[in-house]
Amino acid sequence: MDISYHDVLLVGGGGAGLRAAIAVAETNPNLSVAVVSKVYPMRSHTVSAEGGAAGVIKSGDTLDDHAYDTISGGDWLCDQDAVEIFVKEAPEELLRLEHWGCPWSRDPDGHIAVRAFGGMKKMRTWFAADKTGFHLLHTLFQTTLKYKAVTRYDEWFVTKLLVDEGRVQGVVALQLMSGRIQAITAKSVILCTGGCGRVFPFTTNASIKTGDGMALAFQAGAPLKDMEFVQYHPTGLPFTGILITEAARSEGGYLINKDGYRYLQDYNLGTPTDKPVLRNMELGPRDRLSQAFVKEVEKGRTTDTPYGPVVHLDLRHLGEKIINSRLPFVRELCLKYENIDPIKELIPVRPVIHYMMGGVSTDNNGATPLTGLYAAGEVACVSINGANRLGSNSLPELLVFGARAGKAAALAGMEQKPPSERVAAQALDEKRRLEEQFLGKTGGRERIATIRSEMHQAMESGAGIYRNQTSLQKAADKLRELRERFRDIRIDDHSLTFNTELVAALELSFMLEVGSTIVESALYRTESRGAHQRTDFAGRDDRNFLAHTLIFCNPDGSARLEQAPVVITRWPPGERVYGVKSEVKEVAAR
Amino acid sequence: MAETISLEVLRYSPERDAEPSFQTYDVPLRKDWVVLDALNYIKDKVDGSLTFRWSCRMGICGSCGMMVNGEPKLTCATFLSNYANENKPVRVQPLRYFPVIRDLVVEVTDFMTKLQSVKPWLIREKEKPVSDGEYLQTPDQLDRYKQFSMCINCLLCYAACPVYGLDPVFIGPAAIALAQRYNMDSRDEGAHERMDVLAQHEGIWGCTFVGECTKVCPKHVDPAGAIQQYKLTATIERFKTFLMPWAAR
Numbered sequence: 064m065d066i067s068y069h070d071v072l073l074v075g076g077g078g079a080g081l082r083a084a085i086a087v088a089e090t091n092p093n094l095s096v097a098v099v100s101k102v103y104p105m106r107s108h109t110v111s112a113e114g115g116a117a118g119v120i121k122s123g124d125t126l127d128d129h130a131y132d133t134i135s136g137g138d139w140l141c142d143q144d145a146v147e148i149f150v151k152e153a154p155e156e157l158l159r160l161e162h163w164g165c166p167w168s169r170d171p172d173g174h175i176a177v178r179a180f181g182g183m184k185k186m187r188t189w190f191a192a193d194k195t196g197f198h199l200l201h202t203l204f205q206t207t208l209k210y211k212a213v214t215r216y217d218e219w220f221v222t223k224l225l226v227d228e229g230r231v232q233g234v235v236a237l238q239l240m241s242g243r244i245q246a247i248t249a250k251s252v253i254l255c256t257g258g259c260g261r262v263f264p265f266t267t268n269a270s271i272k273t274g275d276g277m278a279l280a281f282q283a284g285a286p287l288k289d290m291e292f293v294q295y296h297p298t299g300l301p302f303t304g305i306l307i308t309e310a311a312r313s314e315g316g317y318l319i320n321k322d323g324y325r326y327l328q329d330y331n332l333g334t335p336t337d338k339p340v341l342r343n344m345e346l347g348p349r350d351r352l353s354q355a356f357v358k359e360v361e362k363g364r365t366t367d368t369p370y371g372p373v374v375h376l377d378l379r380h381l382g383e384k385i386i387n388s389r390l391p392f393v394r395e396l397c398l399k400y401e402n403i404d405p406i407k408e409l410i411p412v413r414p415v416i417h418y419m420m421g422g423v424s425t426d427n428n429g430a431t432p433l434t435g436l437y438a439a440g441e442v443a444c445v446s447i448n449g450a451n452r453l454g455s456n457s458l459p460e461l462l463v464f465g466a467r468a469g470k471a472a473a474l475a476g477m478e479q480k481p482p483s484e485r486v487a488a489q490a491l492d493e494k495r496r497l498e499e500q501f502l503g504k505t506g507g508r509e510r511i512a513t514i515r516s517e518m519h520q521a522m523e524s525g526a527g528i529y530r531n532q533t534s535l536q537k538a539a540d541k542l543r544e545l546r547e548r549f550r551d552i553r554i555d556d557h558s559l560t561f562n563t564e565l566v567a568a569l570e571l572s573f574m575l576e577v578g579s580t581i582v583e584s585a586l587y588r589t590e591s592r593g594a595h596q597r598t599d600f601a602g603r604d605d606r607n608f609l610a611h612t613l614i615f616c617n618p619d620g621s622a623r624l625e626q627a628p629v630v631i632t633r634w635p636p637g638e639r640v641y642g643v644k645s646e647v648k649e650v651a652a653r
Numbered sequence: 654m655a656e657t658i659s660l661e662v663l664r665y666s667p668e669r670d671a672e673p674s675f676q677t678y679d680v681p682l683r684k685d686w687v688v689l690d691a692l693n694y695i696k697d698k699v700d701g702s703l704t705f706r707w708s709c710r711m712g713i714c715g716s717c718g719m720m721v722n723g724e725p726k727l728t729c730a731t732f733l734s735n736y737a738n739e740n741k742p743v744r745v746q747p748l749r750y751f752p753v754i755r756d757l758v759v760e761v762t763d764f765m766t767k768l769q770s771v772k773p774w775l776i777r778e779k780e781k782p783v784s785d786g787e788y789l790q791t792p793d794q795l796d797r798y799k800q801f802s803m804c805i806n807c808l809l810c811y812a813a814c815p816v817y818g819l820d821p822v823f824i825g826p827a828a829i830a831l832a833q834r835y836n837m838d839s840r841d842e843g844a845h846e847r848m849d850v851l852a853q854h855e856g857i858w859g860c861t862f863v864g865e866c867t868k869v870c871p872k873h874v875d876p877a878g879a880i881q882q883y884k885l886t887a888t889i890e891r892f893k894t895f896l897m898p899w900a901a902r
Contacts, residue, residue, distance in 0.1 A: 102706075102708060102714075102716065103761070103765070103806075105714075105715065105805075105806055106708050106709075106714045106715060106716050107714075108708070108709070108714075110709065110713050110714050110805075111709050111711065111713055111714070155783055155784075158783045158786065158787055159783050161787045161788065162775070162780065162781075162783060162787075162788065163774065163775055164774065164775035164835065164838060164840065164841070166795060166798070166799060166802050166838075167787075168792075168795070169790055169791060169792050169795055170792075171791065171792060172789070172791070173789030173790050173791045173794075174787065174789065175787050194713070194803075197713055197805070198802065201802075205768075205773040205774050205831075206774045206775075208768070208769045208772075208773065208774060209772070209774050217762075217765070240754055240760075269708040269709040269710070269714060270707060270708050270709075270710070271708050302685055303685075303710060303711070305710070305711045395712075396711060396712075399712065399730050400685075400687075400711065400730070401685070402685075510697075510701075511697075511701065512696075512697035512698065553701075554701070555700060555701035555702045556701055556702035556704075558666055558668055558669070558702070558755070559668065560666060560667055560668060560754060560755045561704050561754050561755045561756075561758050562704075563696075563704050563705070564696075564701040564702060567701075
């Protein structure tokens with residue numbers, strides 16, 4: 064079997080992976096960096112981020128303000144030392160991206176422009192029209208092209224981490240074009256594979272977001288952290304799950320129910336105003352807005368569609384000029400995919416799965432407890448997002464912690480020994496497994512799409528916006544059954560050339576694994592906090608649960624759960640308050 | 654609306670087939686379904702071996718470009734209902750002028766090499782430290798290159814370009830537009846470096862201004878405009894070399 068050797072290997076070529084690759088190359092230009100990605104890097108899901116990237120740059124704003132918004136938005140489950148690092152380094156990273164050519168939107172005087180964003184008290188969100196993620200990813204990708212130390216493995220699918228002597232030493236990967244399976248070794252490996260929104264049926268996430276890195280790390284023995292915290296974005300288009308950015312609300316859009324009523328005022332989110340007010344009404348945090356939707360459904364005040372109940376986002380009063388200049392992509396998406404013109408019509412929206420707060424547990428340098436393994440971006444949980452991520456924190460997060468992980472992995476890689484000989488044997492075993500269980504398999508009965516859709520159903524009804532013991536237990540049982548049935552999977556495609564059915568099967572096995580960790584972690588946390596709302600355990604329970612949940616994979620495949628302390632530095636837990644009274648109560652809470 | 658619609662999909666497996674052939678599938682015709690939804694329906698329900706790329710289904714990742722009834726299209730943005738009244742199957746083929754790996758998947762490594770060759774990154778003689786803040790750029794300066802920065806690398810423009818079809822050495826619309834995106838950026842100082850690649854026959858002079866690239870671009874990048882604009886720049890620069898050889902570079 065072929066084996067290739069590198070110093071640092073990135074799995075995933077999205078924002079975090081590319082930022083990490085550049086960080087490695089800049090830390091030591093003599094290191095060999097490999098970027099292994101199942102898609103061409105510029106196809107990665109970072110490309111879909113719309114709204115912006117938070118970083119303190121304007122006078123009148125402070126790092127402490129950004130930290131406090133992040134920590135309170137995360138319902139005090141963020142590690143405050145990590146948040147302090149994050150808010151300090153975010154503006155530097157965003158400026159670095161400016162120096163690399165990112166076309167940030169500007170003020171008339173040529174300085175960076177910022178906009179308001181949900182959950183942020185000050186205007187600090189940098190944006191590149193409403194295609195921020197697209198510009199960020201393409202700027203990073205194009206910039207990596209100038210570093211000769213970076214070797215890309217485009218359209219290679221990683222199936223396993225190679226672990227020997229307690230440290231990660233590389234991966235086994237399948238080249239889609241040729242069907243070749245080989246070991247790619249390195250002295251350190253950084254997972255940058257993004258989240259796992261595709262575990263759920265309605266999601267803004269692209270089809271590639273199947274939790275690969277989370278499953279790879281978990282199976283290799285690294286713990287996942289806070290997996291029960293799954294963010295719903297309150298405004299996705301039904302059927303496609305296409306995201307209508309929060310910017311549509313920060314520009315002044317209203318959320319209304321079937322009676323045309325701005326229903327958020329009924330859920331402690333403030334009182335309606337004509338002009339948008341930060342942290343008030345439509346600019347409240349994502350979890351609270353999504354929960355309000357479920358209550359509206361229960362009250363029968365939503366509109367029924369073939370894709371289930373919806374509310375409406377109203378932009379009409381903003382007028383053609385604002386919509387075209389500030390929200391062109393929103394209009395384009397509505398016209399192209401729903402045949403709706405937001406200048407004249409209401410946009411149907413529903414909450415859709417958007418982001419995983421949880422992920423592979425890392426320290427502030429992206430290092431996991433497993434030697435040689437790092438993670439950054441959505442796949443990781445540092446945690447700066449706690450129980451609920453604020454909009455426009457994920458792009459700076461992948462830059463800050465991508466850079467940190469890249470640097471740390473580079474330094475560690477310089478000291479580490481070359482891979483041990485035993486990993487070659489492991490790689491050969493993995494190749495055999497892929498050939499026997501998938502490529503050469505005949506006679507299975509279960510269709511991939513059937514198991515996938517039953518998994519979706521189980522996750523949505525068991526571990527959705529509201530959960531309880533009964534719903535979660537049912538989901539856990541169902542997932543166990545599906546994992547059993549997965550062994551009898553039917554593969555139509557036995558070709559070695561670009562076998563997307565094999566990829567779909569491997570992705571499904573990863574999703575079943577990750578879905579189970581979400582459900583088990585949600586069962587374990589018997590309180591309600593941020594995006595994790597238990598109808599049988601209402602309210603936050605700081606005495607027992609001001610702690611991270613860690614889930615480990617036992618050698619027999621079963622799961623083990625533990626708690627880990629939350630780092631509190633300067634902001635003791637307070638009440639999360641939104642709306643016009645928020646200022647007063649927050650001062651008291653501080 | 655009829656209840657189903659037929660798709661005629663090009664199938665080709667290098668391990669099995671000497672020649673590509675078409676396979677016909679009937680799929681439900683739904684108002685909000687795009688061609689990509691139909692392909693996914695086939696893959697999930699009928700034939701798991703059908704091979705194509707896709708990811709975001711919102712026209713931004715650039716993966717799902719194919720020929721639909723002979724025209725280059727993003728299949729995630731092409732409604733089936735547009736073809737409902739044509740009384741013939743919708744023909745889906747891989748992007749034209751690219752080698753086919755399998756079914757609807759084409760080989761794009763040639764494009765990746767060309768992309769890199771135009772140095773699509775910001776080139777400065779002297780970098781200022783990040784601690785000194787941003788390079789100022791007014792909204793007007795941003796507007797000069799912004800449209801060229803919108804390219805999603807979907808390659809529809811290559812599939813539409815007859816010059817690329819005849820001469821695959823041609824750098825092609827997207828790569829030239831991207832070079833021009835950096836050339837026009839007020840922060841960039843690399844136009845001269847890029848000229849070595851662009852001002853040769855395989856660069857801008859290969860283009861005979863057919864303009865098809867701009868017509869099919871789903872992001873309104875206007876590569877044809879970029880190429881014409883650059884031809885003018887290159888001509889002026891060339892004259893400068895004749896008239897003032899000491900001043901041109």
